Amino acid sequence: MRTGGKKTYIGRRKEREVNWVKPTIIVFGILLVIIGLYFGVKIAAIRNSPEFDLTKISAYYFYLPDLSTDISKIVEANNSLVIVDGNKRVVDIIDIPATLFVNSSKIDALNTNPKDFAVAVLGLLQIKSDYVYTVTLKSDYLRKIGVSNIDEMINTYGKRGLQIFDYFSLKGQVSILRPESIITDASLAKLYSSLGKFNIRKHALPLLTQKPLKITVDEKIYYRTYLDEGKLSGFLEELKK
Template identity: 30%
Template structure:
């Protein structure tokens, strides 16, 4: 009987140690994300290039206003107010084009170039259902409730967007956290023409989708409120 009791006691001690070790590891892991530069930043910019749809989504997250601003740009967008053109296949161009349009910058920038397959896989991992495009995925995430063990999954979720991404687990955590708790506003700059126009400049042909100046000005003014 003594041996059985001793064995049971050791089993309980080991179980307590294992549980304590897990709780400590979870606390440290979640704390590392919550205390990171990404998660504690007040303004962050994200760019998601949807290479199958030829769209780019620029996201400005402003914690002080409790707002998330989302602007969708089609390929070959051209801002007549600044004479700037956009190639959505280059995420750095998306940042420059969008920040010039809204007249705001951020030193926290993260991007991902994603395919439909990656969006599908990410939505199944996070939402346990399929979303057909990035916008629907973002709207669905805004209605999702955070779970305690999300902090253990951000690294895995970020890996879905590799190799074309600068997202970190903490940056993704920040994106999901703020989208879920703040108001989100979508903008779709109006185009003057439905299809891209071919422009000849110095012997080179460029395609441009001219954005309506009034639409651009409205977006800029609305975000500055």
């Protein structure tokens, strides 16, 4: 009596496996090419933008959200004016007290429109900036980039600079900063890149007092830290170095 065994078709099975693997590899390769092209186009669009141009001077005025009702924060708070000069390969960071008052032009950091204030201070410092951005330091923005304040942001990007995957989080950061700011993907990328590549110099404006003065006018209370305009020429020389 004959006993029959199961027939196996090893050759055909291997052939089917090969036929399945080849198209998968091809599709995967095409996807990689498409993703690479997408990354390349996106990065190129940012780096070729006029706002990323390192031959242009860009100024960023970072200011804290409305402090007018919080006296404890007013007297201690500082804003920052960040100036990127690619020709000098320098990022100048100027501390601006939130209560700064410029007597000659009657502008103050608390009550003047942030864009007008930034432009006025740049004029006072004789800085001709091609681009001026105002940025509210929203908690959502700081959380998005993994820092708690402007000093941490500067230190973080000063060490790491702009990395490839940062390009794909810029749009989310910009959307958080809108509508108060007109900053763009390219201008943020330029800032982060410059912090990582250029020399960072920190400056403190010459002030008449280190703490704000409490002034009462017509029963209204103002806190003012007066700019020492008599020492401004020396400060300008420091900036020009």
